[in-house]
Amino acid sequence: MNPFENAVALITGAASGIGRSLAIQAATRGAHVIATDINEAVLAETNQLAGGKLELYRLDVSDPEAIVAFAERIIPTLNNRPLLLVNNAGVALASGPFSETTLADFDWLLSINLFGVIRMTKAFLPYLIQTNKGHLVNISSVFGLAGVQNQSAYCTAKFGVRGFTETLRMELMGTGVGVTTVHPGGIDTNIARAARIGENGFVTQAMHKQGALSFKEAAKTTPDEAARQIWAGVEKRKVRVVIGADGRLIDRVTRLFPSGYTRMIKSKLDEAFKTD
Secondary structure: OOOOOOOEEEEOOOOOHHHHHHHHHHHHOOOEEEEEEOOHHHHHHHHHHOOOOOEEEEOOOOOHHHHHHHHHHHHHHHOOOOEEEEEOOOOOEEOOOHHHOOHHHHHHHHHHHOHHHHHHHHHHHHHHHHHOOOEEEEEOOHHHOOOOOOOHHHHHHHHHHHHHHHHHHHHOOOOOOEEEEEEEOOEOOOOOOOOEEOOOOOOOHHHHHHHHHHHHHHOOEOHHHHHHHHHHHHHOOOOEEEEOHHHHHHHHHHHHOOOOHHHHHHHHHHHHOOOO
C-alpha cells in the first residue's frame, strides 16, 4: 500500500534542512503537502524547489493559540484523507553547560523542540484517531539516545520527544495509525550555524562559529538522504528510524553500555576538543 496515495503530508519546519527535503519528496511521491515554518521567505524557496506544489502556512510551533487556530483551519479541509503528520521543527542553543544556561533559554528551546511536538500532536491526534489511518512521525535525535555535555536543553527536549512518542505508540497499538520516532545523527543542515547563543554570554561568537564548523565537518548525512530514510520508514511502518553511521553507533553504544556510555562519549569529546 502506498501511504502517499490520496494522503496529506503536514510537515513543520519545512523551510530548510530535513523538513524541506521531506516536503519535496512527499510531493514527488504524490501526497498533497502542507508545509509550515516560521520563516515565510525561506519556505517560499522550498515551494519553488518543489515546483510550486506545496500549500504553505506560516506557523510558530511555540505559540499554542496559533496551533489551535491552524488545526481548526486545516482539519475541515482534510476530507477524511490519510494524514502524515511530521513534527520536524526544531532549533539549537549554544549556551555551554547547564550551570551556565539560563532558564529563559532552556524554556525557549523546550517550547519549540518538545512542546511544539506535543501541541501539534494534541491538535491533530483526534483526526488521526477518528479516521483510524495515517501516520505520526516525531523527530527526536541521537541526543534523545545519549545525554551529551553542553546540550542539556536539547537533550532534555529530544529525550522528551522519544518518551512521548513511544507512549503514543503503545496507546495507538492495534489501530490503523502508525507512529515513528526518528533519531538522526549528524545531518548537514544549518541548525548548528543558526543556533541561538545563550543570553548568559558564556559562549562567544568565536566559540559558536567554531562549533558550527565542527558540526558541519562531522555531519556526513545529507537532508535528502535523511528524508528518504524517514519516508521509507513510514512506508514500512517502522516504529523507529535511526539515521547515519554516527546515529547507529551511538544507538549501539547506549544500549550496550547504558551507564558507561557517558564516560566513553566524554572521553571522545575531550580528545576531540583538546588544545595544546
